[in-house]
Amino acid sequence: MHLVSLNLTDLFLSLWRGTLECEAPDSRESWDWAVLQGETWKSHGKRVAAAKPYLPGTFDRPPHNPAEKISSGYKAWEYLTYVFALGPGVFLGVLPDKYWTHFCKLVVAVRLIHQRSITSDQLRTAHTLIIEFIEEFEILYCQRKVERLHFCRQSLHALLHLAPEAVRVGPQAYYTQWTMERTIGNLGEEIKQPSKPFANLSQRGCRRSQVNALKAIIPDLEPDSSVLPHNAIDLGGVFILLRARDSCAREIDGEAGGAIQKYFQTHAPDQFDPDSWPRVIRWARLRLPNGQVVRSAWKEKSKPPLGVRMSRNVKLQGKRQLSFAEVQFFFHVSIMGHNTTLVLLYQGNAGFEVREAKDISSVVAMVPLDDEDTGRYFVTEKMGLEVAYMSGMEEEIGNDE
Known part of the structure; x- marks a missing residue:
């Protein structure tokens, strides 16, 4: 879900680093939230990278040092782990308390929405936190100033639709982009003819469909994954x-x-x-x-x-x-x-x-x-x-x- 892993993370990291455009009469000196700068940003980046040994292998790609790598190919999974898994811990004591508490409301709501199954009580909690988060965003960051209107990106408004849409079409897990991107990545890895990539990709997709059809007709073609390792x-x-x-x-x-x-x-x-x-x-x-x-x-x-x-x-x-x-x-x-x-x-x-x-x-x-x-x-x-x-x-x- 790139709304969370890329759009929202880009907005808040830009705010906290003080890299968003600043229009007069506004002044960056008044941005008390812009604390990830200079040595603070460097030490914060080292702390994020130092978390790698503590992240189990199932966390996939651990986040690199954001102070060194965030502008050179930082992956969506890295953003997700950095901000919404490690964030409440690594931002504690770095962000001022009121901004850290505000950020944690977003983390709780997003983690609830990301579940494969979600109860009605959890859905109501997530929606309430999102509403509070957006209202407080306007108070803490925008402060009713026209020159800060560009802070209010479409991704913030989209948050309001997450809980109602979960009622209509189910939790995010069932229509996230991750599964499609994984398929695109797998097919891309199979391309062997760079001179004709699209024709080759079409043939690889056709061959995969044929293999899947054969496995459906003759299930014994699929290796038995239920065989246990030795002495298990x-x-x-x-x-x-x-x-x-x-x-x-x-x-x-x-x-x-x-x-x-x-x-x-x-x-x-x-x-x-x-x-x-x-x-x-x-x-x-x-x-x-x-x-x-x-x-x-x-x-x-x-x-x-x-x-x-x-x-x-x-x-x-x-x-x-x-x-x-x-x-x-x-x-x-x-x-x-x-x-x-x-x-x-x-x-x-x-x-x-x-x-x-x-x-x-x-x-x-x-x-x-x-x-x-x-x-x-x-x-x-x-x-x-x-x-x-x-x-x-x-x-x-x-x-x-």
């Missing part, structure tokens, strides 16, 4: 436990071992032994129903920090309230005669906890809130994940042995 375990519900794994059961001591003991004491008292640490076979990864692969601190921390796109931070949605945690490892056990897969989680000050692996709903990014090592992080989820999964894009399982 199908947990049901499209959850798949993946290697790497320990070659034998290993003793887990300390706070981690205590959390596992506590779980057994509660759920399998007959198997609880207070006099010895638990022994388990650790597993490294879990494939989720949404196509993401959860990884673990056990394996990720053994790799160089700059060589990792962290995928061990997760959102949990069980019987209890929503929470976030870092996955330490998975383990497959038998409790009261029933096989189950558990996950050892680390939750900061709350310590370690054992939960069922199926409580994990998605992989999220946990990005440092500032450059200093304060231990403060903000959580963000990939925008458009459901759209990507609808189009058949899934994270490659690979082999983490």
Whole structure:
């Protein structure tokens, strides 16, 4: 949806950088929102680029340093991740509070509208936030000045139609341009005759249609994607436990071992032994129903920090309230005669906890809130994940042995 990823981002970055045209008697000195300039803009750009290791692989292309690359081929996905995923965190403390709060209303509304399914309450919330956002835009930025009329671009007005159109034709995910652009990109990659590109493109499209028709007539021509990798375990519900794994059961001591003991004491008292640490076979990864692969601190921390796109931070949605945690490892056990897969989680000050692996709903990014090592992080989820999964894009399982 280029309305969001390109048009709105261009407007606000131009405002915050102070690069929009300024007409007399207006003066850029009165633009208290134009803070992304000079060293502030350079340090902000470095901070955005530094978020790369904390963004899981499913976030696709991470945003480059905007201070260096924003005028030379910055992609729509980069804008979307930069502004609407990282934005609330990286703009905090940079934008004045009133502009940051105003911007966050847009982020909430856009993320709600981008869902594959949306409730009527969420739709009303999104529409209310959009109306407030546009009214406050006129108060904060335009200030009833004729010379600032060019701030009010068509993209702002278009926001007002998003929620009503969702009622009429469905959420944005079903008519976004991403799927069409992906098809155009795939066909473009297949062109092998630069001298006759359009004739070649026509033939590639015709051949793809023929292949799709054959697969519909003879389904066996399509490779079986349900074949599991070597030694993987199908947990049901499209959850798949993946290697790497320990070659034998290993003793887990300390706070981690205590959390596992506590779980057994509660759920399998007959198997609880207070006099010895638990022994388990650790597993490294879990494939989720949404196509993401959860990884673990056990394996990720053994790799160089700059060589990792962290995928061990997760959102949990069980019987209890929503929470976030870092996955330490998975383990497959038998409790009261029933096989189950558990996950050892680390939750900061709350310590370690054992939960069922199926409580994990998605992989999220946990990005440092500032450059200093304060231990403060903000959580963000990939925008458009459901759209990507609808189009058949899934994270490659690979082999983490």
